Amino acid sequence: MEKENSLRVRVWRGSESGYWTEYAVVARDNQTVLDVVTEIQRKHEPSLAYRFACRVGVCGSCAMTVNGQPRWTCRTHVKKVAHDGQLAIEPLRNLPHIKDLVCDLEPFIDTWQRAGAIFQGQSTRSDPPQKVDPGSKPRKQADSALQCINCAVCYSACDVVHWNRRYLGPAALNRVWTLLNDERHSEQEETFNKAFSRDGCSSCHSHGNCTRFCPVELSPASSIAGLKKMAFSGPQARLAHE
Amino acid sequence: MNEQTLFVVQRISAAILAPMVLVHLGLILIAVEGGLSAEEILSRTRDNVGWTLFYGLFVVSAAIHAPIGIRNILREWTRLGWKAIDGLAMLVCVILLVLGMSAVIAVF
Missing domain, CATH: 1.10.1060.10 (Alpha-helical ferredoxin)
Known part of the structure; x- marks a missing residue:
């Protein structure tokens, strides 16, 4: 039952060189990718670095690569992008990676x-x-x-x-x-x-x-x-x- | 030559080459059907101002068009600096011009 209600989320840790870490996050009816990242930071990995500000698609701070595609995570619903309950979240391509999900803009x-x-x-x-x-x-x-x-x-x-x-x-x-x-x-x-x-x-x-x-x-x-x-x-x- | 000029020149040369390539391909098909020999080619091209002008323009257009594209490819796929890239592109242009024009002149 728990397996059905959880997402398997792989998150990139480190900078240019690093590693993937997988977390199990509770799947909810209304959940954005940014919600998932925030939940990981608050409940699983306090040292996880990521960037966001407005949470409503105005500031442009929270862009990340989700399952291989660049997305604004605050307005990207998990159900739209998850494959079989799985997400892979990494920093944007083409920019230097500072830490975890944060890029140097x-x-x-x-x-x-x-x-x-x-x-x-x-x-x-x-x-x-x-x-x-x-x-x-x-x-x-x-x-x-x-x-x-x-x-x-x-x-x-x-x-x-x-x-x-x-x-x-x-x-x-x-x-x-x-x-x-x-x-x-x-x-x-x-x-x-x-x-x-x-x-x-x-x-x-x-x-x-x-x-x-x-x-x-x-x-x-x-x-x-x-x-x-x-x-x-x-x-x-x-x-x-x- | 600045980027704007190179961009325009490459588009104009492409517009010239597009119909010429079709004529060239059509000519190859027709020429081969009758048997391809040096005599047959020379009988068509010798003293023929029309074909000489056609292939002269073809060679000039290709010699302009191709090096600009090669320049872009070198910029994207190598770590060469602009001096080396521009030098190589110019070399390709000269080679195409010399080889192409010498072929055109040889069959005139």
């Missing part, structure tokens, strides 16, 4: 800097707010790529990042796509050039893992495809003509 954050994914306005606080037509094509395309929670799930899912750690990756390039569709962003040319730098958007193979695994259902693959199309026109032409 510095390389991921660094891609945003290198990609020029920082908004640069041109007006001062004394200027009136700039009018933006919400119905324009660039604005609609920017809107569809917003709401990234910086969870690094796409970065972990990306095979190109796995092959080439200098590649800017889907999250940063998705952010660049929003800026290049934002008429208020004044450094269009600089941002475009950074996106098209070596190991930039032209390295993308269009596998689409970023889109497949994005927990907030964005499509970084489409954003990168849009950036590639800009190679033929440059960044400014797009905003000027649409």
Whole structure:
């Protein structure tokens, strides 16, 4: 009876080198993967390191690899991902592992800097707010790529990042796509050039893992495809003509 | 040449190569049916400006397209630096151009 009501959960312990430890966790009707990790830490293994904050899919802190796939664990129901009552939980791929389930996000954050994914306005606080037509094509395309929670799930899912750690990756390039569709962003040319730098958007193979695994259902693959199309026109032409 | 230019050039060369490859494959099938001999090939290509231009463009497009792809593969699958990668890609380009153009000229 106990066997039927319990999950067999293998958890990665250590850093780059380490080992799997298996825990038996009570299976419940409503249970997320983060609940399972928390239960392990509270009842079985107090030294288990993992990261979370909001628990409601907003902060992007709790991403881990669950049964081989990157997931936001706070919004991933166990029943959706468990195979025969078994879970294997490990840290995200493509990032340095610090301890147990915790990754060092510095390389991921660094891609945003290198990609020029920082908004640069041109007006001062004394200027009136700039009018933006919400119905324009660039604005609609920017809107569809917003709401990234910086969870690094796409970065972990990306095979190109796995092959080439200098590649800017889907999250940063998705952010660049929003800026290049934002008429208020004044450094269009600089941002475009950074996106098209070596190991930039032209390295993308269009596998689409970023889109497949994005927990907030964005499509970084489409954003990168849009950036590639800009190679033929440059960044400014797009905003000027649409 | 920057990444943007390389990206555009590779796409344009691909667009040129795609129909040319089909014509080339079709030509091989037709040529083989009548028996493949040096005489038969030369009778078709000698003094034929059309085929010379066709294969001249084919060679140039391939010599541009392939090294850019090889450059990307070297970046992903080796630990070589950009200088070595760009040098190797350029070498492949020169080899394809020399071998291809010498073949085109030989049968003209």
